[in-house]
Amino acid sequence: MFGSVGRAIAWFIDGLVEVCLAAGNRMRRSRRVALVPSGNGYAVEQHDGRRANESLQLQASDNGRYFTPAELAEKLRNRDVDLVLSADEVLVRTLDPLPGESRQYLDSIVHHQLERVAPWRTDDVLHTYRVAPAERGNDRLLVTVIATARSMHAQVLDALFALRPREIRLLCRDAQVDGEAIAIPVDRGAAAAARQAQLRRRVVVAVSLLVLATVGGSSLLGWEWYRTDTELAAVNQAIAEQRERLISARTSAPATDQDLRAMIERRWTTPFAVLALEALAGALPDNTWLTELRLSEGRMRMIGISQNVPGLVPLIEKSPAFAEATFFAPTARLPGGQGDRFHLETKLMPVERPKP
Template identity: 35%
Template structure:
């Protein structure tokens, strides 16, 4: 019987939680990047202020312009240029809004947004989804309470105004008004431009593409490093084996097991090539005490000696009579310099091999 093992619920939950966390991180990064790009690309905010007759005023560099947002005629070129890609604050006439006072316990200060939202259908004729609303900063009230003013209107009443501005390609729309009693500004609606959501989606796609490319590059590098590492391991193993073989050959030669040829060559070289220390010692025994050697050169079985001696001619006889040297001759004439007590000499002689010296 074949047994089917199901994945544990804990591993499935961990994977889902990891994917949710990654998606939230991408959304947060995309939103931040899109907002930063929007702030860098759009110009400074402009303010449209509504008067009681429904006419809006707009401050321009060369004066003030007046316009109506409920008029379908196109905006003049200077106004369209001033609004293009800019953040627009739409300061509406308070007559468009319904104002209601609201008192709350002081402990509700941290939850004002949720509390006001839950109270909209009680304070106004509209539900929270149908209303565009805001409230003034809370003020201290007696009995340890907070007092604020809620301003609300139907979203449908604001749509013609915001749609007209969106058609002009504005960057973002902020709808505000002022409380009738205190004159405090109230932020009613913060509407991003139509391209903001697509901008966030575009940045999200770019981030996912970059992360996907980085993951692909990392995977490719891992695969390549695996192949290269395997090849290097093979070469290292081959070199190690060759070193081990050479080491075994040397050990075998040292122990005399099949390495007689190498040992014989070393032994023959030791017998045939005179040691420099032995040659120097032999010269010190042959040459008299009044002779000073300044130069000594060895090449094969020949040695050349240069220096100063009281009787340079006698050195040839002394070298020939020794058992270490033969065929001694002057390489250069002897000379005598002013102020020196002896003659300068340069002699060449053949070094007798160890076997020849024993005869």
């Protein structure tokens, strides 16, 4: 079981790496530049065919080969570079048809055939190959080998390696296979393999972090669900216990008629604040306004300003909602004829019981 899971995870990661590589290759096409031999130097050509006004010149020093001008050469750093070759610098050979079963051994077969078809030492050969079916309905394969000698391009390659590009290819536009220009990787695919290995490590780390975050989030959600469920159960238990206590108290001490009459009596003998405020608003004259109002234990205290303070007491006591209106602090006259500040207290009368 664990082996199947491991294979499934590996398959998923490999597929994700391939998708990322394909996307990266599409993006890298816009960053690829070509070095095209031009006179005594090399023209720098962008992917869209545009060329720089200046050309790179190959120079020699005690430290090796290098390009000038340096500003133009620096544009090749961390780029994908194609060194364009002429047709006479490339060897193209089609091998005898091979059986289809030999596809998995093509690397070894091509390496062995190079010793026979290439005029250079095997360790000096840079090559690639293309595979196509020999005929329709035939499982035999036609292998076309494309090769050149590293020593033929050693000086310019040394200058390129000093700039540390991402990848270097030898591109032959004159010799094509199936209408496609031939590109020979200088590092035998090591750069691509290194990028793939690095990308795979990053994908593994990203997937691992995603799995850990998912597991951690699930654990946190599970714990929160458990804690909330426990608190809810405790609240429900407390509600049930309180309900039982209320039922027990109701059955053990039923309300009597006397208790009900006492409750009704308190209901009608307790003044209503809303009614008291409404009555006060009707009793006060227009030239009086309040700055403070308090209701406490059946009494109302008010502080305010009025143009006719002596007339407030009879006006308030005229209302059936008030009685025993008195001043609980001295009256102070305000400057500028604004009126007098008063402190008045009155008793609130109970609400009149409706007639049956």
